[in-house]
Amino acid sequence: MTKEEFISSGLLELYATGISSQEESRMVQEYLTKYPDLLEELKQIEISLEKYAQANSIAPAASFKEKLMQRVFPGEEDNKVTAPVIYMKKQGGGSFIFKLLAAASVILLLVSIILNYTIYRKYHDTKDALQIAQQKMEQQDKSNRAMSEDLNVMTNKYAQPVVLSGTAQSPEAVAKIFWMKNTGQVYVDPTNLPQVPAGKQYQLWAIVDGKPLDAGMITTKKGIYHIQKMKSFGKADAFAITLEKEGGSPTPTMDAMIVSTKL
Amino acid sequence: MSQTFTYTEEELVALLKSNDKRAFEYLYDNYAGALYAVILKKIEDTTLAEDVLQEVFVKIWNNFSTYDTSKGRLFTWMLNISRNLAIDTLRSKSFKKQSKIQNSEKAVDYVSNNINEDEKFDALGIRNQLNRLSQEHKRIMNMAYFEGFTQDEISKQLGIPLGTIKTRMRAAILELKKILQP
Numbered sequence: 001m002t003k004e005e006f007i008s009s010g011l012l013e014l015y016a017t018g019i020s021s022q023e024e025s026r027m028v029q030e031y032l033t034k035y036p037d038l039l040e041e042l043k044q045i046e047i048s049l050e051k052y053a054q055a056n057s058i059a060p061a062a063s064f065k066e067k068l069m070q071r072v073f074p075g076e077e078d079n080k081v082t083a084p085v086i087y088m089k090k091q092g093g094g095s096f097i098f099k100l101l102a103a104a105s106v107i108l109l110l111v112s113i114i115l116n117y118t119i120y121r122k123y124h125d126t127k128d129a130l131q132i133a134q135q136k137m138e139q140q141d142k143s144n145r146a147m148s149e150d151l152n153v154m155t156n157k158y159a160q161p162v163v164l165s166g167t168a169q170s171p172e173a174v175a176k177i178f179w180m181k182n183t184g185q186v187y188v189d190p191t192n193l194p195q196v197p198a199g200k201q202y203q204l205w206a207i208v209d210g211k212p213l214d215a216g217m218i219t220t221k222k223g224i225y226h227i228q229k230m231k232s233f234g235k236a237d238a239f240a241i242t243l244e245k246e247g248g249s250p251t252p253t254m255d256a257m258i259v260s261t262k263l
Numbered sequence: 264m265s266q267t268f269t270y271t272e273e274e275l276v277a278l279l280k281s282n283d284k285r286a287f288e289y290l291y292d293n294y295a296g297a298l299y300a301v302i303l304k305k306i307e308d309t310t311l312a313e314d315v316l317q318e319v320f321v322k323i324w325n326n327f328s329t330y331d332t333s334k335g336r337l338f339t340w341m342l343n344i345s346r347n348l349a350i351d352t353l354r355s356k357s358f359k360k361q362s363k364i365q366n367s368e369k370a371v372d373y374v375s376n377n378i379n380e381d382e383k384f385d386a387l388g389i390r391n392q393l394n395r396l397s398q399e400h401k402r403i404m405n406m407a408y409f410e411g412f413t414q415d416e417i418s419k420q421l422g423i424p425l426g427t428i429k430t431r432m433r434a435a436i437l438e439l440k441k442i443l444q445p
Contacts, residue, residue, distance in 0.1 A: 010429030013436045016335070017407040018343050019414055029334070046336040048440045049408055050297075053342060055390040056409075057296030058303055060313055065291060068317050072324050073284060 003035050012038070016045040150189070150227040158182040164239055164259035170194055175259045177204075177239050184232040186239075190218050191226075193241070193258065202258070203248045204230050207238040215239070217248045272337055279327050287324060294338065295320070298345040304409045305349035315352050319345045346411040392442050400435035407432065 001009065014020040015028040032038050069076075153159060159178040166173035176189040188204055196202065204215035216230040218241070240260035242252040270278070270289060278286035299316050306312045322344055330340050393401075403421065406412045418425040 008433070010431075010433030013432040014407075014414070014429050016339065016436075017404065017432060018339070018346065018411065019407040019417075021414070032333075043336065044440070045436055046339050048436060048443055049404075050336065050338045051389060051443055052393065052404065052439055053297040053301065053338070053408070055393055056300050058300040059296045060299045060316060061309075064313055064316070065295070068291065068320055069288070071317065072287065072321060076284075 146226045153178050153187045153227050164261045167257050170258050173258045184234045186230040187227050189227045196220050200243050201246045202241050203244045205240045205252050206233045206236040212252045301345045301409050302349045400438050404435050
């Protein structure tokens with residue numbers, strides 16, 4: 001039998017299905033040894049039959065596998081039917097990339113710390129500067145307000161300016177009073193009064209019907225003198241300022257009179 | 264049981280020769296259904312068929328060193344073990360007491376009746392294609408491959424001369440190959 005005759009005889013098929021006689025099987029094996037490329041022919045027949053068998057397969061009961069595993073591998077813990085294990089692919093050079101990333105993150109952290117510190121310091125400096133500026137502005141604002149108040153008083157159309165001239169005790173001293181004719185409100189401008197000695201305070205007096213009446217204490221703090229609101233008088237004969245003890249006196253100390261005027 | 268990996272036949276054989284448990288599991292997951300179906304063609308009782316299937320896998324595991332790759336593929340070897348064990352069980356005295364041997368006609372019917380039962384196997388397409396196989400070719404393949412009838416038995420059963428079984432089998436497998444071709 002030639003190789004071709006052998007192939008078309010159907011002996012390989014009989015052999016593959018497992019029903020060839022002993023004699024036939026021996027002959028097939030002889031041919032397979034003689035013509036090794038017949039192995040491929042046999043393999044194709046077997047694969048076809050295997051697919052046929054797989055297409056007809058019937059799954060055993062689910063519990064069967066565990067029973068079988070217990071029998072074949074007795075006493076082993078992991079015979080339980082488990083989900084298939086998926087093996088993670090180990091990445092080549094992964095550790096180098098990891099080291100590089102670690103190094104990079106450390107550097108980034110250091111840079112970040114330095115930057116943070118610098119920015120924090122700048123922030124603090126700015127905050128201090130801002131505080132100073134705000135304080136300055138507040139002061140400016142205060143004095144602005146005071147000045148505009150001064151101006152308001154001076155430019156008031158009802159204001160009657162009264163100049164208090166220095167007495168013999170302090171000939172240089174000058175004070176101005178703005179007396180609102182409509183309300184009787186008295187304002188005093190102590191700008192040109194001499195510096196107040198410690199523990200002393202200027203007191204304004206109004207002379208009404210020959211008697212000196214307390215018109216209020218003049219505040220002269222920090223050497224900044226502003227026009228300030230005093231008491232109101234409907235009428236007055238004269239105004240005088242005396243240097244009294246802090247807080248004022250019920251009656252003027254006449255020999256401490258700094259300025260006075262007669263209306 | 265779905266597998267996230269596949270072995271080539273050579274890898275699988277090598278692992279089984281070294282008693283690799285995972286390879287055995289793989290073997291079970293991929294072939295138990297096909298082998299069980301072969302056993303069921305001989306033994307209707309599922310409990311008994313499962314007993315036989317268990318013996319088959321124990322035998323595969325314990326006797327794996329006797330598998331000779333030059334004699335054929337692994338599945339062919341496993342199928343032979345299954346078929347032979349099923350036949351042996353049928354012939355055993357204890358079995359004969361319990362039930363009569365199924366006649367071959369019934370067994371053949373069993374094959375065609377069970378073709379669409381197992382939805383688990385993913386070659387449903389192949390299964391549908393296999394319906395195109397001629398009844399005559401199906402019968403001769405089933406009798407030989409699944410049930411292990413002798414040529415003599417097949418000749419008598421199908422009423423064809425003994426000498427033409429080879430060529431008939433070849434024609435059947437050629438038709439099968441043609442259908443399986445993509």
